[in-house]
Amino acid sequence: MEDRSISQAVIGRLPRYYRYLGDLRSEGVERISSQELSGIMNVTASQIRQDFNNFGGFGQQGYGYNVNTLYQEIGRILGLDKIHTMVLIGAGNLGQALVNYVSLKNRGFIFKAAFDTDPKRTGRMIADVPVYPLERLPEFIDANNIEIAVLAVPRGAAADVKDILVHTGIKAIWNFAHVDLEVPEDIQVENVHLHDSLMKLSYNIRCHDEEEVKSGKR
Amino acid sequence: MEDRSISQAVIGRLPRYYRYLGDLRSEGVERISSQELSGIMNVTASQIRQDFNNFGGFGQQGYGYNVNTLYQEIGRILGLDKIHTMVLIGAGNLGQALVNYVSLKNRGFIFKAAFDTDPKRTGRMIADVPVYPLERLPEFIDANNIEIAVLAVPRGAAADVKDILVHTGIKAIWNFAHVDLEVPEDIQVENVHLHDSLMKLSYNIRCHDEEEVKSGKR
Numbered sequence: 001m002e003d004r005s006i007s008q009a010v011i012g013r014l015p016r017y018y019r020y021l022g023d024l025r026s027e028g029v030e031r032i033s034s035q036e037l038s039g040i041m042n043v044t045a046s047q048i049r050q051d052f053n054n055f056g057g058f059g060q061q062g063y064g065y066n067v068n069t070l071y072q073e074i075g076r077i078l079g080l081d082k083i084h085t086m087v088l089i090g091a092g093n094l095g096q097a098l099v100n101y102v103s104l105k106n107r108g109f110i111f112k113a114a115f116d117t118d119p120k121r122t123g124r125m126i127a128d129v130p131v132y133p134l135e136r137l138p139e140f141i142d143a144n145n146i147e148i149a150v151l152a153v154p155r156g157a158a159a160d161v162k163d164i165l166v167h168t169g170i171k172a173i174w175n176f177a178h179v180d181l182e183v184p185e186d187i188q189v190e191n192v193h194l195h196d197s198l199m200k201l202s203y204n205i206r207c208h209d210e211e212e213v214k215s216g217k218r
Numbered sequence: 219m220e221d222r223s224i225s226q227a228v229i230g231r232l233p234r235y236y237r238y239l240g241d242l243r244s245e246g247v248e249r250i251s252s253q254e255l256s257g258i259m260n261v262t263a264s265q266i267r268q269d270f271n272n273f274g275g276f277g278q279q280g281y282g283y284n285v286n287t288l289y290q291e292i293g294r295i296l297g298l299d300k301i302h303t304m305v306l307i308g309a310g311n312l313g314q315a316l317v318n319y320v321s322l323k324n325r326g327f328i329f330k331a332a333f334d335t336d337p338k339r340t341g342r343m344i345a346d347v348p349v350y351p352l353e354r355l356p357e358f359i360d361a362n363n364i365e366i367a368v369l370a371v372p373r374g375a376a377a378d379v380k381d382i383l384v385h386t387g388i389k390a391i392w393n394f395a396h397v398d399l400e401v402p403e404d405i406q407v408e409n410v411h412l413h414d415s416l417m418k419l420s421y422n423i424r425c426h427d428e429e430e431v432k433s434g435k436r
Binding site: 008011012014015016018019042077078079080082084093094096097098100101102108109147148171172174178180186188190192193194195196197198199200201202203204205206208209 | 226229230232233234236237260295296297298300302311312314315316318319320326327365366389390392396398404406408410411412413414415416417418419420421422423424426427
């Protein structure tokens with residue numbers, strides 16, 4: 001199994017395969033061909049085979065794939081066979097929602113604590129996660145082997161928090177702050193820029209509106 | 219200005235340009251060359267020029283770009299010169315956080331109401347946004363010319379809500395439910411799959427860990 005040089009585009013498609021396979025598994029489906037999967041997922045069968053070939057192909061095409069094996073194997077590739085420890089930084093509305101959301105849905109991702117600079121927020125709990133003052137962050141990360149920092153602070157605060165994080169043993173940042181973070185190569189960053197997503201939607205609305213005007217529908 | 223056939227990759231980069239230009243503008247920068255912008259944004263100058271050429275180029279390269287004009291123009295392309303009316307569907311933790319987050323940060327995107335099936339949530343307010351029973355959704359969308367439905371319901375409920383939405387005049391769905399929505403062509407969908415994003419992070423952590431083991435760092 002060789003996944004050293006796999007493109008981020010292929011990686012980006014794995015969670016979707018995982019999701020569909022999880023559904024098929026729950027429905028009791030045991031085997032599925034790339035053609036059948038193609039029909040359900042709205043991707044060409046050749047794309048599916050190409051994607052899977054990056055990971056050794058996952059078994060014979062003629063018989064189809066074993067759904068459960070494929071699900072487990074993609075889960076393993078995605079690192080979902082391990083527990084990932086997390087901290088939240090920024091215990092505002094979005095941060096609180098993320099703690100509740102992740103805790104509810106992802107058994108393998110565990111929030112161990114939250115951190116904030118606002119004394120009105122510290123000392124409280126979000127679900128069963130305690131909120132501590134930001135000063136305690138570095139010590140907590142290293143004492144508890146925290147892997148992932150979830151950054152839900154205002155954009156003005158993001159650079160300062162990043163500077164703290166790079167001096168800890170943190171492995172990854174799930175970044176909701178509306179800035180691009182510059183971090184050393186050994187820290188993985190995944191951005192969720194909600195603003196940017198909303199702007200893309202707004203762009204597509206505008207284009208569609210203009211098309212309708214041009215084609216005389218309005 | 220011809221933006222009919224512009225790739226989603228280019229569109230996906232526009233919000234980032236808009237963000238950096240907004241910052242430069244706040245700092246009082248009046249003109250910037252593609253080289254300077256390249257240095258700040260960590261994109262090649264040729265990529266920037268190619269992207270901008272899709273929209274007519276935005277002025278002469280020799281003199282650099284006028285920051286304010288470019289900011290306004292990209293904003294217009296992104297449809298940010300108009301007000302976008304929104305409803306939230308699913309007033310749980312994530313939905314509430316989205317109302318607070320968007321209301322705070324995006325002046326052009328206005329939540330007019332939220333909808334839920336849970337009587338414990340309806341009749342309340344999220345910030346200054348009222349929460350109504352889901353039955354009132356179609357009537358509300360059409361009476362208030364709502365453009366965007368923000369879908370923050372559990373995945374099991376998403377298909378039913380989508381079926382309601384496609385019979386209204388809604389233009390777009392900002393989808394946080396962990397399913398792919400099949401909608402008619404004239405409804406724009408932008409997915410924010412938080413799970414998928416977390417899985418990509420987990421994949422990159424695993425690969426980095428394995429690299430370190432291989433290279434003898436651990």
